[in-house]
Amino acid sequence: MINYLIVAFALTLVYFASTERIITYIRLIGLQGLLLCGIALFELSDINLGNLLFIISETLLFKAFMMPFLLSKIVDASGVTKVHRLAMPAFYTLLFSIASLLISVVLAASMMNNYVSTIYMTIALFALFTGLILIVTHRLIVSHLIGFMIIENAVFFFSLAMGSKMPMLINVGILLDIFVGVLILGFFGLRLKAHTNELTRLKD
Amino acid sequence: MGLFAFFALSVILAILTLLIRNKAIIRMIMLLFSAAHIAVTVYAWKNIGNTELTYFTFNHSGVLLMSVLAFLLLPVVYHGFIYVAGDDARKYSIYHSSLIALAAFMTGAYLANNMTVLWIFVEATTLAVAALIYHDRTEIALEATWKYVFICSTGIALAYLGILFLGFIYGREDAASLSFEDLAGMINTVNPLYLKIAFLFVLVGYSTKMGLFPMHTVTIDAHSVAPPPISALISTTLMNVGFIAIFRVYTLFASSPVLGFMNNALILSGVLSLLIAAGYMLKAKHVKRMLAYSSLENMGLVAIALGIGGQAYYGAFLLIVLHSFVKSGLFFQMGQLHRVLHTFKLDETGKYMNAYPAGALVLITGMILILAFPPSGMFLAEFFIFKGMIFQGRWILAVIVMVLISFIIYAMSTRILHIAYSEPKEYATPLPPGKVNPAETITQFILFAVVIALCFVQPPFLAEIINQSFFMLPN
Numbered sequence: 001m002i003n004y005l006i007v008a009f010a011l012t013l014v015y016f017a018s019t020e021r022i023i024t025y026i027r028l029i030g031l032q033g034l035l036l037c038g039i040a041l042f043e044l045s046d047i048n049l050g051n052l053l054f055i056i057s058e059t060l061l062f063k064a065f066m067m068p069f070l071l072s073k074i075v076d077a078s079g080v081t082k083v084h085r086l087a088m089p090a091f092y093t094l095l096f097s098i099a100s101l102l103i104s105v106v107l108a109a110s111m112m113n114n115y116v117s118t119i120y121m122t123i124a125l126f127a128l129f130t131g132l133i134l135i136v137t138h139r140l141i142v143s144h145l146i147g148f149m150i151i152e153n154a155v156f157f158f159s160l161a162m163g164s165k166m167p168m169l170i171n172v173g174i175l176l177d178i179f180v181g182v183l184i185l186g187f188f189g190l191r192l193k194a195h196t197n198e199l200t201r202l203k204d
Numbered sequence: 205m206g207l208f209a210f211f212a213l214s215v216i217l218a219i220l221t222l223l224i225r226n227k228a229i230i231r232m233i234m235l236l237f238s239a240a241h242i243a244v245t246v247y248a249w250k251n252i253g254n255t256e257l258t259y260f261t262f263n264h265s266g267v268l269l270m271s272v273l274a275f276l277l278l279p280v281v282y283h284g285f286i287y288v289a290g291d292d293a294r295k296y297s298i299y300h301s302s303l304i305a306l307a308a309f310m311t312g313a314y315l316a317n318n319m320t321v322l323w324i325f326v327e328a329t330t331l332a333v334a335a336l337i338y339h340d341r342t343e344i345a346l347e348a349t350w351k352y353v354f355i356c357s358t359g360i361a362l363a364y365l366g367i368l369f370l371g372f373i374y375g376r377e378d379a380a381s382l383s384f385e386d387l388a389g390m391i392n393t394v395n396p397l398y399l400k401i402a403f404l405f406v407l408v409g410y411s412t413k414m415g416l417f418p419m420h421t422v423t424i425d426a427h428s429v430a431p432p433p434i435s436a437l438i439s440t441t442l443m444n445v446g447f448i449a450i451f452r453v454y455t456l457f458a459s460s461p462v463l464g465f466m467n468n469a470l471i472l473s474g475v476l477s478l479l480i481a482a483g484y485m486l487k488a489k490h491v492k493r494m495l496a497y498s499s500l501e502n503m504g505l506v507a508i509a510l511g512i513g514g515q516a517y518y519g520a521f522l523l524i525v526l527h528s529f530v531k532s533g534l535f536f537q538m539g540q541l542h543r544v545l546h547t548f549k550l551d552e553t554g555k556y557m558n559a560y561p562a563g564a565l566v567l568i569t570g571m572i573l574i575l576a577f578p579p580s581g582m583f584l585a586e587f588f589i590f591k592g593m594i595f596q597g598r599w600i601l602a603v604i605v606m607v608l609i610s611f612i613i614y615a616m617s618t619r620i621l622h623i624a625y626s627e628p629k630e631y632a633t634p635l636p637p638g639k640v641n642p643a644e645t646i647t648q649f650i651l652f653a654v655v656i657a658l659c660f661v662q663p664p665f666l667a668e669i670i671n672q673s674f675f676m677l678p679n
Contacts, residue, residue, distance in 0.1 A: 111397055141350075145354075148361075151358065151362075158365060161368075172323070172364075173364065175327075179327065179357075184354060184357060
């Protein structure tokens with residue numbers, strides 16, 4: 001079961017590269033939250049109940065519902081529905097995405113050890129690259145936010161890879177999620193007006 | 205117990221400052237906090253090598269940078285009083301409460317002996333700095349704060365990935381914790397590829413704080429908007445936080461086979477930082493951004509020095525300390541320059557020597573010192589770095605660095621001299637030059653005097669603590 005969830009997570013990453021509608025991005029972020037919740041549930045079944053509940057509630061409430069909700073609010077406020085016209089076309093992003101998947105497979109294989117599952121490592125690296133590609137190839141703040149959320153999910157995936165051995169590190173990762181969620185989305189994101197959506201006033 | 209008392213006092217004073225809206229009382233609280241920071245620094249010097257509260261150790265490098273913060277905190281507080289004097293009580297409270305939090309978080313980061321704790325304190329500094337950059341509540345302040353928080357958060361997430369890679373070592377049954385001491389014992393048994401990737405993540409992640417290539421843009425934008433006393437902190441003690449984070453991991457991995465890889469990565473990052481600094485300083489149009497690029501240059505030199513090793517280690521630490529003093533003095537001057545000329549745009553500045561001679565003198569002296577001309581102590585630091593390069597036969601690197609520094613010297617000196625003596629190229633503001641009390645420059649001249657004195661005499665305690673900071677590294 002857990003492998004199906006991980007493959008589904010990888011498919012959402014490929015889908016990110018092939019779409020240009022912001023609302024689809026937001027739905028995919030919510031879906032990733034649900035998938036991470038399922039993966040955490042299966043993967044961390046042997047850690048203590050308190051920690052498990054904390055992690056599950058964070059993925060379910062924060063990643064699957066609160067993040068998409070705040071992102072929708074920001075999109076409503078800024079009035080954007082699609083990525084910037086100067087953003088890299090989806091076809092090329094898809095090519096980058098596939099290349100990054102191959103690089104992730106090679107990297108994960110070369111780092112194989114007895115303590116971390118290779119499939120976790122592959123998908124975590126793939127998510128990291130996908131987030132970075134989205135940030136670098138897009139121009140709108142919302143796209144950058146989505147890219148950052150994907151990197152956050154990559155971090156969470158890495159944590160899960162050794163979760164049952166060190167729940168403390170997962171909790172620290174969750175702290176990062178909450179910190180960023182509240183500060184970036186809640187405080188600054190909601191203050192951005194439509195005309196500040198590109199943030200280009202500060203330059204040399 | 206001393207450290208616990210300091211952290212507890214910081215929490216209490218930060219909350220009090222937030223709740224009390226009386227400016228006179230807040231000023232008293234800030235002076236009390238500055239005194240407490242000096243006291244805990246003295247305590248740290250007396251307890252070097254000891255561990256407190258499990259996660260903090262008074263190690264040499266940490267205590268050295270903590271001392272720099274203690275030395276700068278009082279002038280930062282003083283210039284902050286002047287900058288926010290006209291603000292309403294709410295903004296006044298938030299500014300000072302955030303400043304207390306920032307100083308306490310930076311202190312925690314300097315002394316942290318554990319990867320995770322260090323990461324948490326570095327992350328916490330982002331929160332405090334964000335509130336300070338947003339102080340003026342303008343649209344451009346929002347943009348700068350947004351960029352700062354976003355890029356720092358991305359950097360912090362990457363640094364966390366670096367920690368997770370170290371965690372793969374910790375995940376083994378024979379590992380005890382993520383403390384630097386415990387990890388050091390098993391570094392040589394790990395697949396070097398893990399260490400290389402972990403170091404790259406940590407270098408890129410914490411370069412947001414150190415202001416180093418490739419994440420340097422974050423501090424540049426923050427500088428152009430942040431209140432000048434806060435720019436002084438971002439450009440010095442906060443960059444030192446990024447440095448200590450990278451230095452800790454570098455020291456941890458130094459005994460492993462990846463030392464050469466780390467050195468190359470640091471030298472590459474340093475040279476690219478210098479290249480970007482030189483390029484942007486040649487076309488700088490905003491005086492605070494120019495100073496920010498100067499910080500990028502100096503951090504680039506520090507990274508190169510770490511990558512070279514040997515005598516350059518001493519140069520790196522000396523440069524970190526002296527750059528903090530000179531750059532903060534220059535940023536304090538920026539606050540006064542704006543009050544006199546009402547602008548930071550280089551084309552709109554000029555004839556500063558006529559309008560405010562004491563300020564112009566600070567600018568010119570600061571320029572001489574930051575460009576490492578004798579009698580600047582930074583000359584000595586850069587001398588050690590170049591000596592390290594030549595000693596290792598890295599002539600090409602030395603020539604590249606010299607050429608880039610020459611461009612920076614040209615760019616900075618022409619612009620500062622333009623501010624001091626030339627007619628403005630544009631007259632955008634109809635306001636007459638403002639008045640500033642020359643006594644406000646005293647703190648800057650004191651900082652500069654220390655930097656000059658250290659060119660001629662280096663007290664044994666300073667040389668000793670610098671040498672002890674890198675004694676674990678291979679020569």
